[in-house]
Each structure stands twice: as C-alpha cells, then as structure tokens.
Amino acid sequence: MNEKQITKALAKARSLLSMESPGLPSGELKAYVQKYFDWAKEHKAMIEQEVPPFYLLDTTALRERAQQFKSAFSSVLQDTGFYFAVKSNSHPDVARTLLGCGFGLDVSSGVELEMALALKAEKIVFSGPGKTHKELTLAAENHKTVTVLMDSFRELENLEKIAADKGVKISAGVRLTTMPKGLWKKFGILLQDLSRFFRAAEACHHVQLKGLQFHTSWNMSPEAQIKFIRKIGRAASGLSEKHRKQIDFIDIGGGYWPEQGEWLTGEGTPEGVLRKALGMDSGSAKRHFRLPSNPIETFAESISQAIQKNWAGLLPCRVCFEPGRWVCNDAMHLILSVVDKKGNDLVITDAGTNTIGWERYETDYCPVLNLSRPSLKEKKCFILGSLCTPHDVWGKTYFGDRIEPCDFLVIPCQGAYTYSLRQEFIKPLPRVIKI
Template identity: 60%
Template sequence: MNSSDLIDALRAKAAVVSPQLAPDRLLAFVRHYLDRRDNYLAVLKDHPAPIYLQESEVLRNRAVRMKRAFEDRLPEVAFYFAVKSNNHPHVAGVMIRQGFGLDVSSGQELETALGLGAADIVFSGPGKTLEELRLAVSHADRVVILMDSFGELARLGPLAADMDTTIRCGVRLSVNPTGLWRKFGIPLTELPAFVAAACRYPRLRLAGLQFHTSWNLSPAPQIAFIRELGAVLAAMPAAVRKQIEFIDIGGGYWPEQGEWLTAAGTPEGKLRETLDLPAGGCDAHYHLPSTPIEGFAEALSAAIRTHLLTSVACRICLEPGRWICNDAVHLLLSVVDKKAPDLVITDAGTNTIGWERFETDYFPVLNLTRPSLEEKPCHVLGSLCTPHDVWGYTYFGSDILPGDILMIPTQGAYTYSLRQTFIKPLPCVITI
C-alpha cells in the first residue's frame, strides 16, 4: 500500500461513527439533577462555591445494591471498597458501616483505613516498601497482603519471621503479561512456582488469589480470565487447592450510565485530529454502553460456579471502587466572567479533578441558576492559566451569566483522589 492509499484508508476509518448518546437518556440524566436543584443550591447558603458535594445516601444505596446483586447468586462473598477511587475518609467510612472491607494500595491508604477502624483490609499494589509491609504485618489481625511479585515474597517472608508474626497473604495474577499491564502481579503460568516458593516462609499463610481487569463495560474480560484460572486450578494438587480460602476477582465495574465521550474522545475523532481534521461538533455526544451490576453479578457468578468453585471451595471477594462512588460526588462552581456570548470562566479549574478529563469525556454542565433542558453551545472553562482547563463545550440552561451556579454531576470516581494544588486552591468538601 502506497502513502496515498494509506491516507485514503485512514480517512475512511475516520469517517466511522461511534454510537451516539440517545437524547432521551441524556435528558433523563439532566432532569434528575435539575429536579433536585433547590437541595443543591441550599447547601451554598452556608458553603459558597466552589465545593465538592458528597451525597451519603447515594453511597449507601450503591453498597446495598451491589451486595444484594452478588449475595443472591454466590454462596460466600465479601466486598472491599477500592480506596484509590475516592480517598476521602467519609466515603470509606460509609462503606465500612455498610459492611464493606477496604482495599488499599499504599501505606498512606493503609494508615487511613486503620485510622477509620476498618477490621477487614486487603493491601494490594506493586512496589510495596519495607516500611509499608512492616505496617501491614504489625496489623496482621486486620490486614491481608496481596503480594505482587516473587521479589515482594522474598522481602515479606523474612520480615514476618523477624517480627514473629504470621500473616495471611494472597498473590496477584497478571491478566495481561504484555505491555504496561505486566506491571501488576505474576503471570498465571508462574502460579505453581510461586506457591512452592511461599512454602519456604512458615510465617506467611498463602490463603488466596487475586486478579483485576479494569474499565469493564461488560463482564467479558473477567469471565475470560476466570476460565483461564479455572483450568490452572483444576490441574493443581488437591492439597494446594485446599489451602485457598479466597479468590479476589477485583473491581473495574463501569457505572451503569456507560462511558460518555466528546467527539475528540472517540477512536475516529482521535484519528481525524491526527489527519489534521476537526474531531467533530461540540453538540455530538457518544455513548459506550455498560452492563448493569445485576448483569455483572449474573454472568460472573455463573462463570465462577462453573470454572472456580468446582475446584476450590472458597469465598469470592470483589473490590468495587468507581461503580460505588462515581455518582455520589458533584462539583458546584460559579461563573466569574463572561468573555463572549459563547465563552465563560468559572471560579475553579480542573485541578479539582486532577486531569484534563473533559476534552474527551462528556458530562453535561448544568446551570442551576437558570435551569433548562435545552443544551446550548458555550466554552465553559476554568480559571487556571492553561488552555486545557475545560469543563465542557455546552451547558444546559436558559442563559449563562456571571454569578450563576453550575453543576458537574457524578464526579466521585478518580477525580477527588487525583486533585492537585496547581495554581488555585482546592474546594472544600460538603457532605449531605
């Protein structure tokens, strides 16, 4: 293929259209929050914008729904909230009171979990330092360490012996031994060797396995690995299978609304920009659908019963993060300046969420002061000294003026945890 043919092929590929977000789905989402605008605006009487607004009831409802979905389908199941998805102590505290354990991935998160009184903690993540491992071993009555490598096993074994403490452990299995995801865990093919190596350390009780696939819009990636794991377990000696007390299938469950994208966030939009073409119009919104949690529970439970529980009688653990906290936190901002009919500046920037999310991800901007179900074009930008400080390219409202209160809903996952003190101060957190 010559260069001209390649360019023609790329241009044809760029013309492919991702599935668009259905207008009725979008309007139902917007209406849900505009119907509650008085509740949100009332909070600002005592706490002026900008703020993070946490809704405790949303967290509790999510916890109840997830537990019900899986407990109805599996004989023994446990839940651990992934603290990294939202590290505000109130969120983890609500989950503990709902009967969840906590999944932590650093010494800092472990200290938070211990300080909150969490009685059931799994400590995962690569590159644990000796200080972090020592903290975990010193709380062996509350912590299970999910080892990430043979090197970590070699560090933890002697440490536990020196501390004269027996600690329950698991090992993380890599779901993709190529590319950047090989950072996590050990290849499944090395599990028998890892089990043999762990036997050399009498203070380590290897009691479980863990794996994690991320950004799961459907249960298909998890089911594929469950099949692989089941085949390996079936071939292992009965004595080894008997010592497995838990299998942790991780998290990564995408919120039910699915992934909403701007044109620039779609594959064809990115390709169009590479070809120096416009990515697409600001009024075009795209939708990658997600499976409801009940659908995840049904499909995963069937796979677990077929491929895992036939070989191992154990508890199944889950580590939901994004699915739990995504809808529980919103950002409330105010308009500071209107520089043109289609350009406004707000009093907070995207340092509040930590990354340039809204250049590719779409979330509706709602004008709570002048509410309307009509979406209008406008560059809604933050006040940071960078052009990438973008909230959106449209807003829902009858107009937009200085002093108006804007809402960016459902910003509870991987936003607060990624916030950064860049140029402007961070908003306070208000909980209702």
C-alpha cells in the same frame, strides 16, 4: 515505514474516518440532566449558602450504590466479600460511609493503609506492585486486620522476612497478571508460575498463602473477567490437591463501569482523535457519544455462572470484589460559580480542572448544569476554568436558560478518579461538604 505499511495504515485511517461511534441518546441525556436538576433543587438552600467552589459528598447516594452492588453479587454467590478501592476516592468520609455498609477497604499504598487503620477498618486488603519495606512492615504489625495481596516472588520473600522479624503470621494472597504483554504485565505473577509460587510459599512459615487475586479494568461487560475465570479454572487443575485446599478466597478485583456507559465528546472517539491529528473539525459541540456498559446485575449473573462452571475444584471459597468507580462515581458532585462572562459563547468559572486532576473534559463528556437558571435546553458556550492554561475545559455546552456571572453550576458525578487526582496547581483546592 515502507510502502506496504503506509498503504495498510492509510486503509485503516480511511476506515476509521468513515466510522461513527454510538451516539448518546438525547432522551437519556435529558433524563440524566433532569435527575440532577431535581437533586439540586432538593439541596438548593444549602448549596446557595455555601461559597463555591466545593465538592458535595452525597452519603445517601453512596450507601445506595454500595447496597446495590452487594445485593447483585450476594444474591447469586454463596460466600462473598466486598472491599472498596480507596484509590478511586480517597476522602476519609467515603471510606467511613462504606465501612458502615459492611465493606472492607482495598488499599494500595502505605498512606491508604494508614487511613484505613485510622478508620478502624477490620477487613483490609493491601494490593499493588512495589510495596516498600516500610509498607510491608506496617501490614505485618497489623496482621489481624490486613491481608497482603502479594505481587511477586520477591515480595513473598520480603514479607516472610519482615513477618519473621516481627514474630507474626500474616494472611496473604497472590495477584495473577491478566495481560502478560504490554504495560499491564507490571501487575502480579504469570498464571503458569502459580504452582511454583505455592511451592515457594511452603518455605515461608510466617506468610499464610490463602488466596488468589486478579483485576481487569475498564469493564463495560463481564467478558474479560469471564475469560480469566476460565483460565484460573484450567490452571487450578494443575495444582496439587494440597494447594487447591489452601485457597480460601479468590478476589476478582474491580473495574466495573457504571451502567450509564462512557460518555465522550467528538474528540474522545477513535475517529475524533484521528480527525484532530489531521487538523479536521471534530463536529458539533452538541453531539455526544456513549460506549455502552452492562448493568451490575448482568455482571453478577454472568460472573457467577462462569464461577460455578469453571471453579468446581476450588469451591467452596469466598469470592471477593474490589469496586471503586461503580460505587463512588455518582456520590460526589462539583459546585462552581461563574466569575466572568466574556461573551455569550465563553464564561470563566471560579474553579479550574486542577480540582479533578487532569484535562478530562477535552475528551470525556459530562453535562454542565446551570443551577441558577435551569432548563433542559442545551446551549453552546465554552465553560472554562480560571487556570493559566487553555487546557482548562469543563465543557463546550451547558444546560440552562442562559448563563451569567455569579450563576451556580454543577458538574455532576465527580466521585471517581477526580477527587483522588486533584492537585494544587495554580489554584487552591475546594473543600468537601458532606450531606
């Protein structure tokens, strides 16, 4: 770096160190903790008769979330479709429950597609880049229930050849990249190439191009989705009338963040990351932070208004959604027990963070609840797993009167991108109990 760049970087660092991320209100945190203490009390007898660690899948909560999501969008849009993003939680009972709620399944691998077919799902969208010949063949063989969301011109060619060899016609859409620079450009085709893609599809007599798909991630508000809805509207004006009439559906993906927002430790905030890099203290373990998120009803209202305003030339068409995290996050909880107490400031649990797949709680915050000695008092204590690594952290505080060996703990709301990412690293994986 030259002197000018160093000066600019130091100014940014100074600004970052002086900033303060929004705190998590203590009243909101205690209400959340009380909610899950009450939930645990309701299921106390069942929990205590099982041997921890285990995941607890709450199918009632899952159905309630699914219904809330569907109602939010169905109340403001005339024709809708809903597909659960299997990657967010790949347990078959999650998908099976959501099929019973009228959802289809959004799969992004041959393994997920095989599971969806085994569950007799009647509506499946197959998304994701780099689909193999074997995966596309499986999709073509099940063309009555599978719609392939193609990711490139080459995938269109491959799918056409496979479908022709099978003597079938398969429904398809094409994914549009929302960020043409950086790592996200791996997904889909450029919006400017949409007309050319439609023309290429005309020569493919076994692939029926019927729709468009896009996806923005980590949506705390509908802003990114609305921006791309506008871009699609402008791009559609450049399509021929024939091609516009081909569009039966537009799938606007998932990425909706639950309304509680993103909860962080001090180390997870932008200023905390810099402080850690500089060897500075990240602050009290009892200080928690929250990046706010909008209610799903706000997403629905804003997105529907943007669609009505920008897609006049494309309507009526079905608008599809692929929620994952929003639907399943609150429906699975992890039950642990304390196996060792090394002092009032450190305990070891029977399960390690291999059960959630990564060192999530060094930066994310989730309250640890002592079900055996419940209290709304938060106490400092390292709650660490039993893996042979120091990066095996559940939290630096807990809610309870005190904590002792054999106490039952719950890590609530572990339904999204935890079970699916679990790995058999050192310790075996917990089983799943459905209620």
